[in-house]
Each structure stands twice: as structure tokens, then as C-alpha cells.
Amino acid sequence: MALALHQRPDVRAGWLVVALISTGCVTVYQPLVGLQRPIAIDPSWSNTFEGTKLHLRCHQADGVEADVLCRNLRTAFSKQGAAVTTEVVRQPGRSAMAPNVDPPQYVMDVTSRRVAQSASVVSTLLCIVSFTIIPQVEEYSFAQDVTVRDSQGFILAQQSFQERFVESFGVGVWALNGLIDLIVRPKEEQVTGDRYKEEFSKDLHGHLGQVLYNASVRARVMRSFEPDAPVRPPEKPKGAAP
Amino acid sequence: MTGRGALVVLLALSGCVLDPRFLGDPVIFSNRAERRSIDCTRLSQLEAFERYPGQVPAPQARTVASEDPGVLTCASRYFAIDERPARDEAILSTLSEQVGALADQAGALYGREAVWHVDAFYPSLPVAQKIAIAARTTLAERGLTVSNRVPTLAAGDVAVLATLPPAEVYPAACRRSFETRVLEGRDVFFGVMIVDAKETILHGGVCSEGTWRWLP
16 A cells, blocks of 8 residues: 555655754853853953963863863963963862962962753653754753962952853754844844854953953052062072073 | 644644743843843752742752752843943942952951941942942941941042052051041041952952051
């Protein structure tokens, strides 16, 4: 007995492949704690941290690639004039920074971690059954804890941030938002593509810059506005090779 | 129409797709300004249950603290994020935390018999007044004696002080206040200020018996 066209397995598989190929993700970033506040520095200035020696320690935590974070932050601070060294701390409380080797003025500890993740099994099933017309929705929340210390270990600034990413997977939501992006939304409002990464990075880098700037001012106040003592490299042992 | 197709249409028509779990979080259809117009705080599930008993389920008795995902509680902002200048907004949105921390440090330095005078130094007068009131209120809440009087130096002194950098102006004003008996005896002056145009944190200092000290 011949099957109707829509009942033939190869046609069904074909539709599934078409649906999967044409489907996509829409990810929306929403700042939750701290990141939506404005900042007073301009992160695009190249001399905000001119002459500042910063050691950046990124702590490994669940759901976040600390080395990528450190690399991105190093670039962001370097663009603003800071001399940055980085370190990825794999185990809590075990820093590999060698003592007294060209000590930095400031040490910034950044711990970024996933604080919540939610996905509905029902949503996933419906997404599959509907050939992704009904989207599968997942939500991730992340937190960043930032501490800036001076070279003596005195805490100069501390702040925490939180944000969430809502990721919808499906041809329906992707096509609809793609169409809205194309016709209605201005570029900075678009939700398809990697726009959410740019927006989040801009927020995070700007705020970390502000935290470092605040820390440097606090350090100045704590020194009663005396000029920063020059950081001296350790003396070489006698007879050491140059 | 196949049974599966009918199921999809039925679900769509029955309103299931309007459930955020199925269609997606409504945040997808909000614009950037709307997404940034809320302030959120993450609470433990127990704390959230106590505050919002009808909306948050009670945590299970065997929940391990490290497994508690917490509950995010959010509230809309009274002011849009770009309604005030950036630095004012950044300082005012953390005012109670910042002033609270400074007032705690200041209050711990002197005994209960001290009489506190408070003023704030900020480029915008309305914001300076808000900071001063917050500092005064916080000290009073800690049970300290707070005066409404703001110590004011003579015009000649102010004219000279205005020419000094922050490093010198506060110690000099403190010394002068006791020399001219604007402050005396058990009076303690608590100043809250910014010292740099691009910072978003407040600093504090106290003046007692003619000696100024910055709070860490």
C-alpha cells in the first residue's frame, strides 16, 4: 500500500533536516545586579590606567572558562593603558604569583561562576515534536565577584555583578526575531547573532574598569594623597647573571 | 492533518505557547531599556519563602546549602537608568550601602558622648544634600547624638580653603573649625565626599579636636 507523501519516512526526515538547518538560537542578555548601573569612566580612553601595574587573577569556577575571561580582561585593561599580568587560579587559595617579582600595584581577583541554570524537559519535548516551531528555552544566570587589593593585600574595592542569558532555540522564535531584527529593531537592539556577547562584555569590562579606578582613588586617599611609592623590582643576588 | 500536527495546533490554540516556559521568556520581546530597568537580588530559597510565602515554595528539609539555587527577586527602578547623570546615578543607587559602611566606621571611633555634625561634599548640591541626610540618618539610627547644625567657617577661611587640594583642604578646615570654635569639646565632624571626578565611591573622614583622619 502506498503511503501519503507526508507519511513517507524519507520525506519526514527531510522536513526534520530542513527544520534543524533553518533553526537558530536567540539569546537575550539581561543585567541583574550592578551591571545596569552607569559608570563614570570612559572605557574607550587609552590612558585611564596609564602607568598602572595590574595583576589579574581569574578563579576557575563552575560553568565559566577562566582563561578566556582573563584573556579578554587583559585585552580590555591593556587598551586603557595598564600593564597587565594574568593568572588562572585552578584551585581555590593557591595562587602561583611569585612573591616580590616585580610586584603589581593592584591585584584584581575575578571569580565568575554560574549560579543558576534552568531548562524545561516539557519545553524540549515540545520543541522536538513541533519540529522546533515551539522553542526550547534555557536560562543561565552568572555572577562575578571582584576584589581589588593593593600590593600589601589591603582590600581597596569589592563588588559583585549578576546577569542572565535567556536562550531560545527553534525555527519559530529565530525566524520571527530575525524578521523583526531585519525590519524594525535598530542594530543595538537586535537579539539574533552575537549581539548579546558584545553587550555583556561592554558592561562587564566597563564596570571592572570602574572598580579598578575606584580602588586606585581609594589607595590614594589611604596614602593621604602622597604620590605612589615606586614599586621596586627585587635586588638580584650577587653574582647572578644579568 | 496528522495527530502530531493537531497536537501542535491544539497546544498553540490552547494558550500553552503563551506560557514563558514554552514560548520563551518575555524578556525576548522587551527592548534594551526595559531589560535594564530592573534591579534584582538573589536570595536563598528559605529567605525568599519567608518574604514571599505565596509565590515561593518552601525549601525541602534535606536541601544542602550548596545545592540551593536561590531565588532571584526583582523590582522595577523608580528612575530610568539614564535619567540622572551617570556618576550621580551610580552613587545614589548604592547610597545606603556606602554611607552605612562609612557611618559604621566613623561611629566606632568615638564614644556615645560625642555630638556628631555631618556634611557632604559633592559637585551637585541636591545630591550632596541627599548624601548628608543619609549619613545623618544612619548615625542617628546607630543611636548616636547627631546635630542638625552644619559647621560653617567664616567667608575668609572658605575662600582660602577653596584654593587648596583635597589632601590639604580637609585637615586645614578641621584645624580651623576648632581654632575658631565652630566645633569644640565633644563635637565630631563626619564628612562624606568624592575626591575625584571619575570615581563612583564615597570617601569619609572625621574631625575631632582639630585632627582630621580619613576612614579606610
